Every structure is written in structure tokens, then in C-alpha cells.
Amino acid sequence: MSDTTVKPPQGQTGNPKFRRGTNILAVASGKGGVGKSAVSSNIAVALARAGRKVGLLDADIYGPSQPRMMGVNKRPASPDGKTIIPLHAHGVTLMSIGFMMEEGKA
Numbered sequence: 101m102s103d104t105t106v107k108p109p110q111g112q113t114g115n116p117k118f119r120r121g122t123n124i125l126a127v128a129s130g131k132g133g134v135g136k137s138a139v140s141s142n143i144a145v146a147l148a149r150a151g152r153k154v155g156l157l158d159a160d161i162y163g164p165s166q167p168r169m170m171g172v173n174k175r176p177a178s179p180d181g182k183t184i185i186p187l188h189a190h191g192v193t194l195m196s197i198g199f200m201m202e203e204g205k206a
Contacts, residue, residue, distance in 0.1 A: 125143065127139050127140040127143070132163070136160075137158070137160070137165040137166055137169050138169065140156065140166075141156065141166060141169040141170055141192075144156040144190075144192045145190045145191065145192060148190060148191030148192050149191060153193075154191065154192045154193065155186070155192070155193040155194075155195070156170070156192050156193070156194050156195075157195050157196070158194075158195070158196035158197065158198060159197070160197070161197050164196045164197050164198030164201075165198070166194060166196045166198065167194075167196050167198040167199060168198075170189040170190060170192065170194055171189055171190075172187050172189045172194060172199075174187065174199075175199055175200070176195070176199055187199065
């Protein structure tokens, strides 16, 4: 039997926590319909409400659902045609391929 206890990095005590600075949390699964989008949007909003600076990237090209989950239905601006300005909802900076496609055309 292997030891599955999560241990803090050397020199730190207690439970491991997110450090101040840049942290990336990926939510993924090989199966569809298991709640990845629901979990990721809820985590993002909860972290934003806790005072963290949060960005959420929906990289699902076959069925992007973050625009619907976050209640955003507009297209991001592109002032120079080269850069895209992300949208904001519930304190979260948000980008999704769903903003670039027509509704229901995944």
C-alpha cells in the first residue's frame, strides 16, 4: 500500500495552500458531461469573491459552455484586429472559443 498523504513543500508546515502569485488550476476529464465547466466556473467565481485575481479559459472547442455558465453572450473586442480583449463576469476575466462562434455551432 502506498502513502497517498499530500505533504507540504519542504520548509512549509500545515496543509498545502495556493501561494500568492501565479497559480494554474486545470479541470479536465476524458469524458463529457461530468461537470468540468460547472466546477471550473464555480471555483473561479469563489476565488474572485475571496479577493483573488482570476482568469478562466474555456478551451473546449467541441462544446464551449463557459459563456452560458457565466451569463455572457457578447463578443470580445479586438481594437487592432490582432489582440482580443477578454470579457469579465462575476469578478472573473473570461475567454472562450464560444465567444467567437455562432450559438450552437460548436
